[in-house]
Amino acid sequence: MVAPPDNDVLWARALHFSHNGSPALTGVSLGVREREILAVTGPRGCGKTTLLQCLSGQLVPHQGEVWFNSTPVHTMGPLVRERLRRDKFGWIDPEPQLVPELTAWENAALPLMLRGASNRASRKAALEWLERLDIGGCARKRPYALVQAERQRVAIARALVTAPTVLFADEPTAPLHRADRAHVLRTLTTAARSHGITVVLATHDAEVAALADRSVSLLDGRRVHTVRLPAGPGDMTVEGAACSLSV
Numbered sequence: 001m002v003a004p005p006d007n008d009v010l011w012a013r014a015l016h017f018s019h020n021g022s023p024a025l026t027g028v029s030l031g032v033r034e035r036e037i038l039a040v041t042g043p044r045g046c047g048k049t050t051l052l053q054c055l056s057g058q059l060v061p062h063q064g065e066v067w068f069n070s071t072p073v074h075t076m077g078p079l080v081r082e083r084l085r086r087d088k089f090g091w092i093d094p095e096p097q098l099v100p101e102l103t104a105w106e107n108a109a110l111p112l113m114l115r116g117a118s119n120r121a122s123r124k125a126a127l128e129w130l131e132r133l134d135i136g137g138c139a140r141k142r143p144y145a146l147v148q149a150e151r152q153r154v155a156i157a158r159a160l161v162t163a164p165t166v167l168f169a170d171e172p173t174a175p176l177h178r179a180d181r182a183h184v185l186r187t188l189t190t191a192a193r194s195h196g197i198t199v200v201l202a203t204h205d206a207e208v209a210a211l212a213d214r215s216v217s218l219l220d221g222r223r224v225h226t227v228r229l230p231a232g233p234g235d236m237t238v239e240g241a242a243c244s245l246s247v
């Protein structure tokens with residue numbers, strides 16, 4: 001095993017993963033620099049979610065290595081990986097998964113309470129994040145009384161409330177309308193930058209990817225390089241020696 005470069009907070013080498021024998025990642029390598037916002041782009045089914053799950057320790061790659069700072073994640077046991085995810089990582093799903101019995105602020109405060117923070121401190125931090133995401137007025141409502149876009153903002157507040165080292169966001173604005181999407185993404189990226197949070201953002205939306213510092217593209221479980229043509233039919237997708245036009 002070779003340790004990753006010092007300036008990469010996450011580093012993956014030659015990841016392979018199959019779901020029930022069907023390959024989802026076939027040799028993906030990448031580094032994520034500290035404090036950068038990295039977009040993982042590509043069409044549906046290209047392996048974005050699987051890659052984020054391997055990087056965040058939710059899945060263990062069948063081959064390859066994942067490192068968080070100088071710690072190998074792929075060799076960790078389930079309990080250590082669970083602790084790493086709880087203490088260092090945040091996760092946003094495309095569909096908000098909230099606890100129905102808890103109010104919006106209690107849902108947002110949950111990760112802090114699970115870490116043993118006081119009720120008062122957890123509530124204060126949760127309310128601040130809900131305010132930043134423009135849903136302070138919903139703090140006492142339960143999920144059933146919120147619309148989908150409000151529920152997603154609560155889920156985003158919950159992911160940010162601990163100021164994680166790395167935030168994994170899997171199509172985080174998928175349930176939002178276009179205007180809402182831009183606002184939530186700006187809030188998310190501004191918060192990440194001001195708190196020094198590294199973000200790995202999976203998206204198939206070019207407008208969303210444009211907010212990132214850098215993008216990596218996947219196609220059929222492999223990394224590809226997308227080159228923008230100066231004037232022509234679209235982007236050129238290059239993988240090794242093979243080229244194809246994606247329009």
Ligand SMILES: Nc1ncnc2c1ncn2[C@@H]1O[C@H](COP(=O)(O)OP(=O)(O)OP(=O)(O)O)[C@@H](O)[C@H]1O
Pocket residue numbers: 019020022023024042043044045046047048049050051202204
């Ligand atoms: N739990 C699963 N069981 C079986 N196959 C799966 C499972 N999860 C993903 N796959 C398959 O693995 C491949 C990669 O899926 P993945 O969800 O990682 O891609 P994605 O780029 O995130 O797609 P989407 O944008 O649709 O979420 C796809 O072919 C998908 O059908």
